[in-house]
Amino acid sequence: MIIRERAYPRAGLVGNPSDGYFGKTISFVFGNFQAGVVLYETPELEIVPNTRDHSRFDSLRHLVEDVQLNGYYGGIRLLKATVKRFGDYCDEQKIALADRNFTIRYHTTIPSQVGLAGSSAIITACLRALMRFYGVAIAKPIQANLILSVEKRELGITAGLQDRVAQVYEGLVYMDFNQALMDRQGYGRYEYLDLALLPPVYIAYKDDLSESSEVVHNDLRDRFERGESDVLEAIRFWGGLTDRVREALLQGRKADIGPLLNSNCDMRRKVCRVSRGNLAMMDVARSVGASAKFSGSGGAIVGTYTDADMFQRLAQALSAMHVKVIKPQLIAPREECV
Secondary structure, eight states: EEEEHHHHHHHEEESGGGGGTTTTTEEEEEEOEEEEEEEEEEESEEEEOGGOOOOSSSSHHHHHHHHHOSOOOHHHHHHHHHHHHHHHHHHHHHOOOOOOOEEEEEEEEEHHHHHHHHHHHHHHHHHHHHHHTTTOOOOOHHHHHHHIIIIIIIIOOOOHHHHHHHHOOOEEEEEEEEEEHHHHHHSSSEEEEEEOOOOOEEEEEGGGGGHHHHHHHHHHHHHHHHTOHHHHHHHHHHHHHHHHHHHHTTTTTTGGGHHHHHHHHHHHHHOOOHHHHHHHHHHHHTTTTTTOOSSSSSSEEEEOOSSSHHHHHHHHHHHTTTTEEEOOOOOOSOOOOO
């Protein structure tokens, strides 16, 4: 039997980057790109490299361009860490796994390192394939926790739960990471919102504007743990803003969403270092009347627009900066939240 699983990129609509600091967010996944894995039984366990994992280059310039686009590490480490963490989890839960081996390989079309959660998508798809192969059922909140632990515990990547929850649940998800709730049950409160409630949204990204999530979160983490007042206030602000967006969505006040998204980004500008190129991308989007905020750590933005004419003007203005603009293909949720 050949098992095929996939996961989609995530757009942080509002609230990020507060998810790593007991905040609140709303996110959705979209199907314009995807990460996938193929897994099948074989005598030995093998992880097959992807083109992103190659070590042979045509020239020095080729190597430099490859590192700038894909970083120093490909997806092999993600698969290896996921398999290892899955095995640890099953041992911890005393889940007996069948004595079977497999070969697994991955592919992805998600733009790399632009804040669309491409790495966690590979991990999510891998975990789904392992669960199917070994017949192991894991509740969705625990899946999200496991995916985060692959990145934090196994690979030392600083991150929050938002991306993993969005990719496990799919659809449009409101997430509350209240600390007392997290301490009590180990995960937050996750609520589906109807995708039809969204106003028209766009995604725009540029490959060379990436900003590593480690850079963003490591700085915020240090300042959060030191109790810096401006950081603590920003996290409270983002959480309150998320609730305001949720309320506006539920009440059908779509026109109110854009200004709230702008406020999310304005606060981020105050407390986080943002590169000149990323600022320019958002400012150009706003100049045609669209709203704009970071989708993730940097390199991609998400926002709202009013009509086809505004979208055309948005695409034209950003294309002059070599920024790609897409209408996201929204993905319906798999099943009800737990």
